[in-house]
Amino acid sequence: MGSAHYIVYCCNMISTLVDALLIGGPKPFRGDGTKSAMEREPASGPVLLTKDGFVGDHVADTKVHGGPDKALHLYPAEHYPFWMAKLEGHELLNHAGAFGENVSAAGMTEDKVKIGDRFRIGEALVELSHGRQPCWKIDHRFNIHGLSREVIRTGKCGLYFRVLEEGAVEAGDVIEQVSASKHDWTVARVFKLLIGGGHRGEGAAGELQELSQLETLAVVWRERAAALAES
Numbered sequence: 001m002g003s004a005h006y007i008v009y010c011c012n013m014i015s016t017l018v019d020a021l022l023i024g025g026p027k028p029f030r031g032d033g034t035k036s037a038m039e040r041e042p043a044s045g046p047v048l049l050t051k052d053g054f055v056g057d058h059v060a061d062t063k064v065h066g067g068p069d070k071a072l073h074l075y076p077a078e079h080y081p082f083w084m085a086k087l088e089g090h091e092l093l094n095h096a097g098a099f100g101e102n103v104s105a106a107g108m109t110e111d112k113v114k115i116g117d118r119f120r121i122g123e124a125l126v127e128l129s130h131g132r133q134p135c136w137k138i139d140h141r142f143n144i145h146g147l148s149r150e151v152i153r154t155g156k157c158g159l160y161f162r163v164l165e166e167g168a169v170e171a172g173d174v175i176e177q178v179s180a181s182k183h184d185w186t187v188a189r190v191f192k193l194l195i196g197g198g199h200r201g202e203g204a205a206g207e208l209q210e211l212s213q214l215e216t217l218a219v220v221w222r223e224r225a226a227a228l229a230e231s
Contacts, residue, residue, distance in 0.1 A: 005077055005106035014177040016107040018121065019077055020096035021171045023047060023057035029140065036137050038100035046168035049124040054102060054169070068162050069129040069218035072121075075101035075158040076109045082156065090142060099138065099158060105175055110155055110188040116181035116216030123167025125178070130218040131157040131191040157191050160218065185214060194221055199228045 005019065024040035037059050048055045053071045077096070084093045096104035103121070110131060117128045134148040134157065151157060192198040193207060208229035212222050 012180060014107050014112070014119075014175070016105050016175045018103055018105055018169065018171050018173045018175060020104040021047060021054075021169060022097045022102055022104075023054050025056075025058040029137070036100075036141070038137060038141055040097050040100060040102065042097075043170070046122070046170040048166065049122070049126075049163055049169045050166050051163045057102065069220070070160045071163045072103060072126055072161040073101045073132060073158060074103040074105060074108060074161065075099045076156075077104050077106040078109055079156045082154075086150070087142065087144065087147075090144075092142060098142075100141075101158060103169075108159065108175070110157060110159070110191060111186055113159065113187055114181040114183065115185045115187065115190060115214060116183075117177060118164070118179040119161075120174075120176045120178050122169035122173035123165075124163060124169055125165035125167070126161035126163055127216065128187070129160050129162045129216070130221045131187045131195070132160055133157070133195050152196055155188050155191055155196060157187070157195070159187060162218075181216065183214070185211065185217075190217070190221070194224050194228065205229050 005016065021043045022040035023043050024037050026035035026037050027039055029036040037057070040057070049072065051068055051071060080093055080098075084090070087093065092098040113128055115128055115130065119126050134151040136148060138148045138151065139145055190211065193204065193211065198204060199208060208225045211217065212226035212229060214222065
């Protein structure tokens with residue numbers, strides 16, 4: 001992937017561009033009949049982003065993928081050089097979409113954005129709901145055992161958004177932050193606590209209880225925070 005990106009930070013607000021917009025549907029993934037929608041293709045022209053996701057974009061397993069809190073998956077473009085070096089130039093990393101993302105954009109790494117931050121992307125208004133918890137499908141797609149564990153270790157998980165206002169989006173559109181949450185729950189902090197093992201640390205119970213009450217956090221992660229706090 002190219003390294004030139006448009007990013008502006010003004011008063012701690014982010015303005016960047018949609019480097020790539022990708023959509024797709026379930027395709028054969030391995031010999032046992034399992035399907036996956038990770039192999040998305042660049043969209044030509046604008047695509048309507050609805051509260052259920054992009055028109056024409058579908059998931060294979062609706063039990064764990066899709067839904068209002070996972071309407072849009074963005075993966076930070078800055079992570080690609082890291083993975084390119086780590087994975088010795090893996091061919092999937094030559095183009096956006098290696099991690100199954102809908103949108104590739106720079107300037108929105110997990111440490112810079114917080115749960116509940118809102119962004120205007122093209123005509124649509126979206127709200128950051130949680131990070132992406134990797135699964136075995138990343139290992140299988142790259143044919144690298146343990147890659148999902150490395151994603152967890154590094155915290156380079158990517159972002160999920162819910163849609164507040166539907167609208168058309170296309171590659172090259174501006175992504176403009178319109179509001180910033182007042183709390184300190186960045187995606188990086190939440191991911192480390194809930195997925196990266198931070199819940200085992202001293203004082204984690206109080207943080208987990210606080211996180212379970214964060215209304216803008218995706219329901220499934222609020223429930224996870226509550227369960228971990230009780231245990």
